[in-house]
Amino acid sequence: MNLACSTCPVNETAACAVLTTEERDAMAAAGRTRTLKRGEMLFAAGDEDAACATLLTGALKVSAVDQDGNEQILSLVHPAGFIGELFAPFAHHDVVALTDSRLCTFAKRDIERAIEDYPALARALLRRSQADLLASRTLLELTGHASAEARLAALLHDFAFAASDSSCHLAKRFDLPLTRGEIGNMLGLTIETVSRKLGELEETGAIQREGKRGILIRDPELLHDISGR
Amino acid sequence: MNLACSTCPVNETAACAVLTTEERDAMAAAGRTRTLKRGEMLFAAGDEDAACATLLTGALKVSAVDQDGNEQILSLVHPAGFIGELFAPFAHHDVVALTDSRLCTFAKRDIERAIEDYPALARALLRRSQADLLASRTLLELTGHASAEARLAALLHDFAFAASDSSCHLAKRFDLPLTRGEIGNMLGLTIETVSRKLGELEETGAIQREGKRGILIRDPELLHDISGR
DNA sequence: CGCATACTTGACGTCATTCAAACCGTGTGG
DNA sequence: CCACACGGTTTGAATGACGTCAAGTATGCG
Numbered sequence: 001m002n003l004a005c006s007t008c009p010v011n012e013t014a015a016c017a018v019l020t021t022e023e024r025d026a027m028a029a030a031g032r033t034r035t036l037k038r039g040e041m042l043f044a045a046g047d048e049d050a051a052c053a054t055l056l057t058g059a060l061k062v063s064a065v066d067q068d069g070n071e072q073i074l075s076l077v078h079p080a081g082f083i084g085e086l087f088a089p090f091a092h093h094d095v096v097a098l099t100d101s102r103l104c105t106f107a108k109r110d111i112e113r114a115i116e117d118y119p120a121l122a123r124a125l126l127r128r129s130q131a132d133l134l135a136s137r138t139l140l141e142l143t144g145h146a147s148a149e150a151r152l153a154a155l156l157h158d159f160a161f162a163a164s165d166s167s168c169h170l171a172k173r174f175d176l177p178l179t180r181g182e183i184g185n186m187l188g189l190t191i192e193t194v195s196r197k198l199g200e201l202e203e204t205g206a207i208q209r210e211g212k213r214g215i216l217i218r219d220p221e222l223l224h225d226i227s228g229r
Numbered sequence: 230m231n232l233a234c235s236t237c238p239v240n241e242t243a244a245c246a247v248l249t250t251e252e253r254d255a256m257a258a259a260g261r262t263r264t265l266k267r268g269e270m271l272f273a274a275g276d277e278d279a280a281c282a283t284l285l286t287g288a289l290k291v292s293a294v295d296q297d298g299n300e301q302i303l304s305l306v307h308p309a310g311f312i313g314e315l316f317a318p319f320a321h322h323d324v325v326a327l328t329d330s331r332l333c334t335f336a337k338r339d340i341e342r343a344i345e346d347y348p349a350l351a352r353a354l355l356r357r358s359q360a361d362l363l364a365s366r367t368l369l370e371l372t373g374h375a376s377a378e379a380r381l382a383a384l385l386h387d388f389a390f391a392a393s394d395s396s397c398h399l400a401k402r403f404d405l406p407l408t409r410g411e412i413g414n415m416l417g418l419t420i421e422t423v424s425r426k427l428g429e430l431e432e433t434g435a436i437q438r439e440g441k442r443g444i445l446i447r448d449p450e451l452l453h454d455i456s457g458r
Numbered sequence: 459c460g461c462a463t464a465c466t467t468g469a470c471g472t473c474a475t476t477c478a479a480a481c482c483g484t485g486t487g488g
Numbered sequence: 489c490c491a492c493a494c495g496g497t498t499t500g501a502a503t504g505a506c507g508t509c510a511a512g513t514a515t516g517c518g
Contacts (some may be wrong), residue, residue, distance in 0.1 A: 066374065126351055136365040179464070228295060425474090
């Protein structure tokens with residue numbers, strides 16, 4: 001299936017937004033859209049010809065699995081995010097859809113050629129890569145020293161921020177994009193600890209659980225306070 | 230002090246190696262070399278005009294300090310490494326010299342102009358950024374689930390690898406570039422735990438401590454085994 | 459309805475932290 | 489030269505936070 005950039009939901013924000021219409025059309029000729037169902041894998045660690053992609057809708061996780069079978073989530077990818085290890089001969093991590101998702105995929109060599117041909121694209125990807133690096137280090141900071149409660153509070157705070165359209169305010173109410181197990185895998189905790197600490201955050205009045213996945217922020221100030229940032 | 234790229238110890242490996250001699254000379258005119266003593270800071274989190282730099286000799290750490298004063302080391306920088314958050318209005322982390330170091334610094338706006346002018350530089354920095362991202366995620370993977378002993382074993386393994394000139398073999402013997410406290414800050418452990426687990430690794434025969442900072446790898450296989458990768 | 463998947467809750471165990479004290483190598487000044 | 493202070497390190501004992509194991513409760517889907 002061919003690409004129609006003009007109707008792309010992220011044509012203003014994705015990396016390719018820096019290209020001219022002509023350049024973008026040229027790239028579109030090499031790309032394909034793809035849909036993934038929840039749980040479906042885009043590529044696995046070790047794949048040699050892992051594709052690159054821009055996420056259009058949905059959400060992905062980047063994760064590693066150690067030899068005991070424990071998953072560690074390294075990053076979440078939101079729409080307009082770019083996936084793909086550009087200069088690596090093979091993928092280091094798994095990429096899996098958290099929800100039904102739509103992506104715009106390219107063969108790695110096509111992206112590499114585009115980077116040569118369109119300097120603006122290289123700069124856009126550099127910007128994105130630096131942002132990803134910052135996100136990774138932020139998560140590292142969190143999982144390094146903080147208590148289970150602080151980690152959870154920080155994650156909820158981030159989710160509330162991401163769920164809000166305004167870039168300066170938290171969403172009052174949102175659905176967790178991750179299961180308890182995935183939250184645990186992301187923060188280095190167990191399912192049970194996540195469940196317990198969520199309960200405690202509710203008891204203290206910072207949040208309120210609404211069903212399985214719904215979260216209502218009762219006291220953003222307190223939540224931020226607990227997160228220790 | 231002006232730059233003499235021709236005598237630069239990393240002129241083959243740093244990002245600027247992709248430039249032509251003329252281009253490099255043009256950049257050199259805007260840059261300055263700088264030396265840092267052990268413990269000296271290149272810039273601090275929050276600095277608005279944090280410089281960018283290529284490390285020539287020595288070693289740096291990138292770290293964050295939470296509001297209780299706990300430091301978390303997010304990354305180590307080795308010669309030819311690039312430091313600087315290119316598109317951020319201010320620095321998010323501290324950068325401090327671990328040993329006496331020499332760097333080649335540039336004002337951020339000069340780098341940003343160079344990225345516009347020299348597409349090859351943008352690609353080189355993109356490559357480096359992706360490598361940094363991978364390193365950050367690898368550390369994240371480590372601190373996420375692994376036991377104290379596994380974290381330490383993995384770090385020692387990495388150091389032994391970095392200390393070797395050959396890219397396929399471990400160094401038998403090397404000096405720790407970090408104090409116990411810094412190792413702890415990097416792995417999310419306390420000084421005491423680091424010390425204890427080093428002792429245990431010695432008892433099991435994986436390593437041998439030689440003085441305060443010296444490490445002799447007795448059984449690389451065992452070490453790798455303990456690290457769980 | 460029955461089974462599967464996700465979540466919650468409790469009791470118990472373990473590993474890393476905390477607190478405290480001693481140790482060692484190095485540099486400094488008497 | 490010795491005494492001493494200082495930073496980094498080691499070691500021990502007690503505590504506590506999180507993990508493990510196990511049971512039980514929704515929620516959803518064939």
